[in-house]
Amino acid sequence: MNKRPTISDVARVARVSLMSVSRAMNNRPGLSDETRQRILDIADQLGYRPSSVARALATRQTSTIGLVMPDIAKPFFSQIARGAEDSAYENGYNVFLINTAEDPEREKAALDSLWQNEIDGAILCSPCLSQEKLEPYFARFPATVLVNRELGVSIANVATINVDDHLGAQKVVRYFVENGRRRIAFITGPATSVSSQRQLIGYRHGLKAANLAFDPSLVEHRPPTTEAGHAALKTLFSRSPEVDAVFCFNDLVAVGVIQACIDTGRDVPTDVAVIGADDIPLASLVRPALSTLQVDKYQIGHQANSLIVRLLKNDSLTRRTVLIQPEFIIRESA
Amino acid sequence: MNKRPTISDVARVARVSLMSVSRAMNNRPGLSDETRQRILDIADQLGYRPSSVARALATRQTSTIGLVMPDIAKPFFSQIARGAEDSAYENGYNVFLINTAEDPEREKAALDSLWQNEIDGAILCSPCLSQEKLEPYFARFPATVLVNRELGVSIANVATINVDDHLGAQKVVRYFVENGRRRIAFITGPATSVSSQRQLIGYRHGLKAANLAFDPSLVEHRPPTTEAGHAALKTLFSRSPEVDAVFCFNDLVAVGVIQACIDTGRDVPTDVAVIGADDIPLASLVRPALSTLQVDKYQIGHQANSLIVRLLKNDSLTRRTVLIQPEFIIRESA
DNA sequence: TTGTACGCGTTATCAT
């Protein structure tokens, strides 16, 4: 394996001190343009790149941000990751990727690992740890952004990005009602999910605004998968065959619902209107194409990283709470 | 921000030398069980975690592998990433994620960054740099795994994982022929893609084995997207309306093809049989469900990282060339 | 404008 050239190799060849090389590499003043250029040339010629490790030890900054998410294989998160990585690249940061599989132990291990690696900032997507367990890390990390998670108090170096699920759900119910639907079911995620909770509140508000009674038997808590959506709707139909609209936790669930409708001989959207959430690529590819609450996932990731960068350079960020408005996309399923 | 406790903090409290603490933390011999346990307790109590940065500087090992791919937002790659990260986690490694957007400059920047960060190993997925430009890095990285890319020569610390696109394409053509198809079109990727090249050869071999003439007008080179697949089929139909089977570069393209068939009033699979490749989640969700060449992407990622780990600890890996066999999945589209 | 000495937190080497 090739041995990396070090700063002293450059200094020796250029016949200058280590400091001059350091200054040249970091564009610091205190060098004649002439020697600066000469050093740069030699460094380039030697293929010298300052060791990030040594630099990090000296400066206590790693130029690395940690990206923690339940599962990068899910399109919702992979698109966030793409946005975050792009922003990191633009700002000269590296990104550590860690999956938690929604396992609290693994999430804790992830945070400890990030701390051990002295990352400059952390982006935590849908964390499952309690606020209490999370809090210590806010003090350990120079900056943290929480995605899809609220923070009761205000902490100087912590920002949050959340989707306005509440308003989104309200809009969906209103749309259903305006189109003559009356038995509106809701298949939501686990009761512990913040998104679920917010959606549920919006759903109830929407119902109330339309003078429709809230019927608990029309609500199903399920894991956010296609199979679960399929099964949930079968359950709903057996209990309440007159269901004429279904709002789903996300698009994956909605696809399962559409399939269940077809299986049971119901036409979408004539007999049953279906609306999902997130607008993953699949949504526009399936038939009937899925109406959904579009969320700009790339933008969330990109913004999450920008927030980190800004928290890092500017301690006084006034707007540390971002609320993303989903856009209601009407396609064929409703 | 909290100040991290250092090894000397632990040493001072435990009234031992730095080395004893180091030995205790790393489970190294040369300590009485008694003092070892005492040190461990104190370390735990202080919340001490050895700094990865300082450790890396001293050992020249970062316990980090670099994962470079065109676009984590694409399901094919995100599933590889999940597998790689899981394996890294199991083996105590961190993962640097970098997207290249198929931009050679950005890919080069990625490799330079990994070098600068002194990663222990690199997983390069579908790299677009020439072998010549890639080669220097094989010498700079302790270990490298190439995914979806061949390596003419044999290099001790480099392994490759490739999908047997050639055999896969042959199987598809044979299946088409056995089911009475005679005008078999092929929508492939960019001519520069290795997968495309291998598929094309398999396609021609399959044709020859069935005594069918190769007709260049039945082959379309397109970007690997649904829109491109849709457009490609329209072109094909206008040129050769009698096409009765289409093999597609991947599932995304195949979905576009199916849509184009429906648009032009052709039934799938009665009038036109369609087969894709990769088996992304979408494939089983779309209607008609897509027949495809299933590739275990998670496994590819997991194995890529295992190879890195083994290359790192065991310099003499005899089988450094892995060929993945796709599994032919028959669903509804063919 | 340029250079010297030291510290960052850890491990490796060589003692005791």
Next chain:
DNA sequence: ATGATAACGCGTACAA
């Protein structure tokens, strides 16, 4: 079994 000292490669403070 334990400890002192010197790296590892770079940046910072201060000196020349």
